[in-house]
Amino acid sequence: xxxxxxxxxxxxxxxxxxxxxxxxxxxxxxxxxxxxxxxxxxxxxxxxxxxxxxxxxxxxxxxxxxxxxxxxxxxxxxxxxxxxxxxxxxxxxxxxxxxxxxxxxxxxxxxxxxxxxxxxxxxxxxxxxxxxxxxxxxxxxxxxxxxxxxxxxxxxxxxxxxxxxxxxxxxxxxxxxxxxxxxxxxxxxxxxxxxxxxxxxxxxxxxxxxxxxxxxxxxxxxxxxxxxxxxxxxxxxxxxxxxxxxxxxxxxxxxxxxxxxxxxxxxxxxxxxxxxxxxxxxxxxxxxxxxxxxxxxxxxxxxxxxxxxxxxxxxxxxxxxxxxxxxxxxxxxxxxxxxxxxxxxxxxxxxxxxxxxxxxxxxxxxxxxxxxxxxxxxxxxxxxxxxxxxxxxxxxxxxxxxxxxxxxxxxxxxxxxxxxxxxxxxxxxxxxxxxxxxxxxxxxxxxxxxxxxxxxxxxxxxxxxxxxxxxxxxxxxxxxxxxxxxxxxxxxxxxxxxxxxxxxxxxxxxxxxxxxxxxxxxxxxxxxxxxxxxxxxxxxxxxxxxxxxxxxxxxxxxxxxxxxxxxxxxxxxxxxxxxxxxxxxxxxxxxxxxxxxxxxxxxxxxxxxxxxxxxxxxxxxxxxxxxxxxxxxxxxxxxxxxxxxxxxxxxxxxxxxxxxxxxxxxxxxxxxxxxxxxxxxxxxxxxxxxxxxxxxxxxxxxxxxxxxxxxxxxxxxxxxxxxxxxxxxxxxxxxxxxxxxxxxxxxxxxxxxxxxxxxxxxxxxxxxxxxxxxxxxxxxxxxxxxxxxxxxxxxxxxxxxxxxxxxxxxxxxxxxxxxxxxxxxxxxxxxxxxxxxxxxxxxxxxxxxxxxx
Amino acid sequence: xxxxxxxxxxxxxxxxxxxxxxxxxxxxxxxxxxxxxxxxxxxxxxxxxxxxxxxxxxxxxxxxxxxxxxxxxxxxxxxxxxxxxxxxxxxxxxxxxxxxxxxxxxxxxxxxxxxxxxxxxxxxxxxxxxxxxxxxx
Numbered sequence: 010x011x012x013x014x015x016x017x018x019x020x021x022x023x024x025x026x027x028x029x030x031x032x033x034x035x036x037x038x039x040x041x042x043x044x045x046x047x048x049x050x051x052x053x054x055x056x057x058x059x060x061x062x063x064x065x066x067x068x069x070x071x072x073x074x075x076x077x078x079x080x081x082x083x084x085x086x087x088x089x090x091x092x093x094x095x096x097x098x099x100x101x102x103x104x105x106x107x108x109x110x111x112x113x114x115x116x117x118x119x120x121x122x123x124x125x126x127x128x129x130x131x132x133x134x135x136x137x138x139x140x141x142x143x144x145x146x147x148x149x150x151x152x153x154x155x156x157x158x159x160x161x162x163x164x165x166x167x168x169x170x171x172x173x174x175x176x177x178x179x180x181x182x183x184x185x186x187x188x189x190x191x192x193x194x195x196x197x198x199x200x201x202x203x204x205x206x207x208x209x210x211x212x213x214x215x216x217x218x219x220x221x222x223x224x225x226x227x228x229x230x231x232x233x234x235x236x237x238x239x240x241x242x243x244x245x246x247x248x249x250x251x252x253x254x255x256x257x258x259x260x261x262x263x264x265x266x267x268x269x270x271x272x273x274x275x276x277x278x279x280x281x282x283x284x285x286x287x288x289x290x291x292x293x294x295x296x297x298x299x300x301x302x303x304x305x306x307x308x309x310x311x312x313x314x315x316x317x318x319x320x321x322x323x324x325x326x327x328x329x330x331x332x333x334x335x336x337x338x339x340x341x342x343x344x345x346x347x348x349x350x351x352x353x354x355x356x357x358x359x360x361x362x363x364x365x366x367x368x369x370x371x372x373x374x375x376x377x378x379x380x381x382x383x384x385x386x387x388x389x390x391x392x393x394x395x396x397x398x399x400x401x402x403x404x405x406x407x408x409x410x411x412x413x414x415x416x417x418x419x420x421x422x423x424x425x426x427x428x429x430x431x432x433x434x435x436x437x438x439x440x441x442x443x444x445x446x447x448x449x450x451x452x453x454x455x456x457x458x459x460x461x462x463x464x465x466x467x468x469x470x471x472x473x474x475x476x477x478x479x480x481x482x483x484x485x486x487x488x489x490x491x492x493x494x495x496x497x498x499x500x501x502x503x504x505x506x507x508x509x510x511x512x513x514x515x516x517x518x519x520x521x522x523x524x525x526x527x528x529x530x531x532x533x534x535x536x537x538x539x540x541x542x543x544x545x546x547x548x549x550x551x552x553x554x555x556x557x558x559x560x561x562x563x564x565x566x567x568x569x570x571x572x573x574x575x576x577x578x579x580x581x582x583x584x585x586x587x588x589x590x591x592x593x594x595x596x597x598x599x600x601x602x603x604x605x606x607x608x609x610x611x612x613x614x615x616x617x618x619x620x621x622x623x624x625x626x627x628x629x630x631x632x633x634x635x636x637x638x639x640x641x642x643x644x645x646x647x648x649x650x651x652x653x654x655x656x657x658x659x660x661x662x663x664x665x666x667x668x669x670x671x672x673x674x675x676x677x678x679x680x681x682x683x684x685x686x687x688x689x690x691x692x693x694x695x696x697x698x699x700x701x702x703x704x705x706x707x708x709x710x711x712x713x714x715x716x717x718x719x720x721x722x723x724x725x726x727x728x729x730x731x732x733x734x735x736x737x738x739x740x741x742x743x744x745x746x747x748x749x750x751x752x753x754x755x756x757x758x759x760x761x762x763x764x765x766x767x768x769x770x771x772x773x774x775x776x777x778x779x780x781x782x783x784x785x786x787x788x789x790x791x792x793x794x795x796x797x798x799x800x801x802x803x804x805x806x807x808x809x810x811x812x813x814x815x816x817x818x819x820x821x822x823x824x825x826x827x828x829x830x831x832x833x834x835x836x837x838x839x840x841x842x843x844x845x846x847x848x849x850x851x852x853x854x855x856x857x858x859x860x861x862x
Numbered sequence: 863x864x865x866x867x868x869x870x871x872x873x874x875x876x877x878x879x880x881x882x883x884x885x886x887x888x889x890x891x892x893x894x895x896x897x898x899x900x901x902x903x904x905x906x907x908x909x910x911x912x913x914x915x916x917x918x919x920x921x922x923x924x925x926x927x928x929x930x931x932x933x934x935x936x937x938x939x940x941x942x943x944x945x946x947x948x949x950x951x952x953x954x955x956x957x958x959x960x961x962x963x964x965x966x967x968x969x970x971x972x973x974x975x976x977x978x979x980x981x982x983x984x985x986x987x988x989x990x991x992x993x994x995x996x997x998x999x
Contacts, residue, residue, distance in 0.1 A: 310910055552894060601896035650912040653943060659897045665905055665912040673893040673905040673912050 020061050021114055024106070027054040031103050032365040035096055039368075042091035051099070052081045058106060070109045073124040076131045077102040083135065098134050100365070101127050298391065301352050308341075308348045309541060309648035315341040316645065316669035345541065349390065356434045356443065357385035359398045363405055367430060370409045377416050377427040378409055387434035389441050393535055396515045397443065400508040404445040404531045405430065412449035412529050422526065424448065440517075440559065441537060446530040452523040454480035461486065479632065481521050485509045513680055516542060516557060516649075516663070518629070534559070544647050544666075546674065547625065547638040550603040553674045554638075555647055555666055556625060560679040562633065564641060565624040585624055585635050594624065595686040596637040597677075600661065629683035636682070645669065649676060660685075715805040717829055718783065718796035720765045726832040727822070728794075730802055734786035737793070741778050750841070753782075753793065760784070763841030764795040765832070769818070785838055792841040864960075866982075868953035868989060869936055872924055875953065877982070877989045884937040884944055886952045903948050906935070913937065915946040916998055922974055938994050945998040956989065958982045963991075 031054045038047045059074035077099065083089045105127040112120035315337055322334035360382050371378040389397075413419075413428030420426050433444040458472040461483045472480065487506040509519045517535040536542065536559060544555040545564075565587065567575060576583050576594065583594040598604070624635035647666035656662060663678040715727040737755070744751050744762065751762040762782065782793035805822060820831045866877030867886065892904030892915055903917040915935065919926060927933060933948040962983045966975060977996045982989040 313910060552896075603896055652912075653914045653945075656895055656898055656902070656914065659895075661897060662895075665893075667907045667910055667912065671907055672891060673907050675893065675895065675905070 017065060017113065017117075020065060021110055024058055024061075024110055027057065028103055028107055028110075029361045030054060032100070033361050035099050035103070036364040036368045038091055039093070039096045045085075048081070048085045052078070052085050055081055055102070067109070067113065067119050069119045069122060069124050070106065070113075073102065073105050073109070073127055076128045080131050080135050095134055098127075098130050100369075101130060296351070301348070301391075304348050305352060308345050311341050312345060312541060312646060313648055313667050313669075317671065320669035349537070349541075352391045353388035354391050354394055355386045356389050356394065356441070357382075359394055359401060360385050360432055362402070363432065366402060366405060367409055370406060374410055375415055376409055376413050378413055379427050379429045381429060381431040382433075383431065384434035385432075387436060387441055387443075389535065390537060393441075393515050393517075393537075396511060397517075397533060397535060400511045400519075400533065401432075401443065401445065403508050404533075405432070408445055408447040408449065408529070408531075412447035412451075414450050418450075422450075437534075441535045443533040443535065444530055445533075446528060448528040451525040451527055451529055452481060452484070452521070453525050454523075457481060457483050481523060482632075484521065485519070516559060518559065518680070541646055542649050542676070544645055544676065545625065546642040546645050546668065547597070547623070547636075548640040548642060549597040549601065549638050552603075553642065553668060553672060554597070555645070555668075555674050555676045556627075556636070557663070557676065557679060558644065560627045560629050562626040562628050565626060565635070567622045567624060583637070587626065587635070592624070592626065592633060592635045593687065594635045594637050595682065597682075598637075598639075600682055600686060627679050627683065629680045632683060632687060634683060634687060636679075647674075647676070713805055714802060715831075716783065716802055717800040718765075718781075719798040719800055720769060721797045722766070724769070725800060725827060725829045726765065726769065726796075726818075727803075727805060727829045728783070728832040728834050734784045734791060736799060737782045737784055739780045739782050739793070741780060744780070755784075755791070755793070758791070760791055760793050761841040762793045762795055763837055765837060766795075766797070768837055768840045769830070769832075785834065790842065792838050794837055794841070863957055865955055865957050866989065866991065867936065867955055869934070869949040870951045870953065871918055871922060871949055875984075875987055875989050876918075876949070876992050877956065878936065878938060878947075878992050878994055880955055882938045882940075882994050884939055886934065886936045889933050889935050889948065906946060908937065908944065908946070911944065913944050913946050915948060917948045918992075918997065919948070919950075921997055922977060923972075938998065940995055940998040947997065956984070958984070958989065 031051060034047045034051045034054075038044060038051065041047070055074050055077050059071055059078055062068075062070035062074060080095070080098070084091060084095070089095070105122070105124050108122045109119050109124070112118070112122050318334050318337055322331045325331070363382070364380055367378050367380045370376075408430050413430065414422070414424075416426035419428060429448045431444070431446045433442075433446065435442055454477045457480050458467075458475070461467040461472055462469050466486050467483065472483070475483075484505045485508075505519075512519050512533055512535065515535060517533060520532040520534070521529065522532070523529040542555075543558045545558055545561055546553055546555050548554075565585070567585075576585055577591075578584065579591070583596070584591040585594050586592070623638050623641050625638060625641070627634055627636050645668065647668070649664040650666055652662055652664050660681045661678055663676045665673055665675050668674050714730040716730045716733055717725055717727045719725055739753050739755075739762075743753050745753065747759070747761075751764070752759045753762060754760070760782075762780075780795050781797065781799065782795055783799075784791050784793050818830045818833055821828055822831060823829065865880040867880050867883045868875055868877045869886075870876070890906040890908070892906050894904045895902055901916050901921045903915040903920070906913050906915055917933075918924075927950065931950065933950060934952045935946045936949055936952065937944050937946045939945075963980055964983065965980045966978050970978065977993050979991040979993050982991065
């Protein structure tokens with residue numbers, strides 16, 4: 010945006026803000042089609058953009074907004090009422106405006122953004138003005154309306170009255186509206202007192218767009234507009250801060266029909282409210298975010314320096330130094346808080362896009378969704394706000410698409426057809442909690458488990474041992490998506506793992522709670538700020554590490570003097586009895602592959618239940634575990650310094666920091682540690698033999714179909730059916746010899762044979778006159794395995810395999826009440842055709858060699 | 863003409879393009895990074911900045927320093943970030959012309975060849991030019 014001048018830049022910034030507001034208003038308007046207040050707000054926004062685009066010579070923008078304005082005028086004047094189609098067209102209009110603004114931002118000019126379609130659509134809506142709606146304005150205009158609207162909308166009441174107040178006001182409004190173009194503000198020469206009140210609309214519109222320099226010409230050209238001008242900056246403020254034009258106390262509760270007081274309700278008359286508003290303008294300024302970022306970094310450094318001074322002061326007896334250090338401590342803390350405040354923004358900024366998203370999505374998925382937003386004023390660091398935007402949007406989309414059922418299903422389940430999606434934000438425990446809750450079908454843990462197994466992310470044994478909460482955690486695995494079909498909306502590979510990664514990158518956590526049939530709550534816990542993190546410093550093998558307090562539940566000191574200090578073992582996994590429940594322990598030293606602590610190197614099986622160790626009880630991924638460290642130093646507020654990518658890829662460290670004594674300490678990524686260590690422990694607890702069997706057979710599938718064949722001598726072998734191409738009978742006299750090998754002519758090719766009885770060393774019956782051949786194919790090559798009889802095709806449960814084996818076998822199992830050997834098909838095939846498996850490669854090689862020749 | 867900041871590792875003299883060097887200083891206390899690659903000698907606090915330290919001896923497959931020898935640090939800029947390289951002794955800045963440069967001999971093989979861009983023939987010894995980006999990688 011370097012080459013765009015300041016006015017345009019200002020225009021872009023303001024317009025984007027206004028467009029967000031517009032989206033919100035339009036969706037809200039659909040809910041309450043009669044709201045004058047919303048209509049006025051919408052009209053004002055479009056009008057503002059139109060006015061300025063004319064002024065800045067963006068002709069396309071002007072044309073498209075002009076068309077939209079025409080439609081809005083009709084709506085506002087009550088000549089038509091809001092319906093789905095009108096909303097769609099108006100939303101399309103905002104999209105077009107957004108596109109053009111994007112083009113301006115990118116290139117400085119409007120480019121060739123397509124607007125004709127939008128204009129045509131708007132005109133089409135306007136064209137079929139239904140006669141029916143014409144009656145409505147008639148009813149409203151004659152001052153009767155106030156009564157009804159008063160009741161409905163107390164806030165908008167005066168404004169509504171103003172409109173209803175009579176035809177006399179109409180011209181004034183039009184004139185004032187045109188004033189928006191700043192230079193054209195002179196037009197407000199109407200002199201009617203209503204010019205003042207209505208000035209709110211025009212005036213604040215001007216304000217939203219233009220800075221004082223531009224606004225200044227206004228008084229020069231038009232006297233009546235004068236009063237409006239001093240308030241311009243202030244009004245701009247009001248317009249930004251408060252969506253509805255009703256920030257000011259209605260200063261003149263004059264008789265209702267009087268025209269003048271009507272508009273003041275929306276915005277006080279300039280003279281009366283001037284001083285107060287000007288005050289607001291003078292007390293707030295726009296600041297570049299970069300300046301704030303720099304300030305924040307500096308404060309971070311200051312905090313570090315303070316930590317250092319405090320450390321020094323502790324070591325001396327100088328009362329002066331101690332006092333100064335304490336004072337510095339206090340000031341630094343206040344400064345830090347102050348700077349953090351400047352970067353705080355209400356989460357509403359992110360939420361403002363949600364009504365539109367939900368509306369569009371609900372329409373696309375044929376859902377009925379009521380969006381509730383509670384706690385939008387909860388403030389969050391700007392950087393974090395950006396970081397949670399995408400995850401939140403993803404969760405909202407998910408909730409509409411997957412969470413809330415179609416209306417018919419809801420009714421069948423005894424719910425209201427309209428689902429509720431609630432966004433809630435609040436502060437809790439030094440964090441901001443953001444919830445996305447729906448009252449939809451909920452998540453079935455069993456389905457999750459089945460899906461995880463199907464996708465090969467977990468084995469059946471692994472999921473069998475998991476509780477409900479743990480099963481839901483599987484949702485966060487990369488490559489997981491329970492969507493039965495990939496829809497337009499979600500299931501595009503951006504899954505919950507991405508949500509989690511993004512939230513964790515901010516030092517936050519994601520939790521999910523779900524009750525089948527009742528709904529799902531996704532809970533994001535986000536730190537208040539990115540830059541400064543409260544941590545616990547711990548010692549492990551002589552080095553200091555910082556553990557984020559976000560994950561810390563409590564500390565338990567383990568008394569080294571007492572026998573075995575309460576650490577017990579489940580096989581090789583250390584556990585600790587915490588209030589009667591077993592808490593799995595993870596030794597930090599073994600995670601970091603460090604030698605156990607010098608003090609307590611009792612070293613049983615590498616687990617250091619060292620003397621005087623401390624268990625930091627952590628919570629990560631909805632699971633608890635105890636992190637075993639040598640010593641806990643203190644809590645310290647640290648400034649997170651980024652790690653070089655190479656160290657980050659180790660996956661154990663979230664960053665580094667400089668401690669009070671100037672040393673560098675690594676910040677542990679507790680989530681990753683949990684993920685690594687706890688998965689490992691689950692494995693350790695799983696039955697050893699089962700695991701080996703699983704490893705032998707294809708680790709993912711539980712049951713596979715096998716072909717059971719007799720090979721003589723009473724022995725039976727089983728081979729996977731999946732790779733059997735067909736069964737053939739071959740006459741013994743057709744068997745020929747190539748070298749030492751038996752082959753038969755089979756479908757125009759030569760089929761090498763392997764006699765399983767010979768391969769496996771089974772000797773028995775006489776040779777029959779007819780051979781039974783199991784044909785295996787791979788690519789364009791086949792081999793025949795000669796067996797004596799085909800017994801059956803059965804399901805083989807892999808987990809029941811025993812590892813009693815012999816040459817050519819991979820184990821044995823019981824099938825149909827008899828011990829059956831599991832054929833090592835690969836080896837058997839190689840006995841017939843040594844080149845079978847590299848056939849495809851060698852074929853290519855031959856082809857290449859041929860080409861070279 | 864190009865200028866190199868020179869330093870020694872064992873018997874060899876190495877040079878790094880002067881424009882890449884931020885500073886040269888005594889070694890600081892390093893914080894070890896468990897599980898990091900062997901070449902990572904730790905993290906140091908450089909006036910409040912956390913800087914990764916690479917031990918060039920390990921990187922160049924040389925035997926470790928004698929126990930009591932304090933290494934020096936050459937802080938270079940790599941991908942916009944400072945990286946500290948541990949060396950034995952820091953020498954002076956030398957200015958050499960392109961005429962004295964030769965590519966590494968064919969007998970230099972293996973990993974180390976990636977790190978040595980070539981050698982400048984000084985009067986009585988060779989100045990080995992180090993590829994900073996490779997060395998810090």
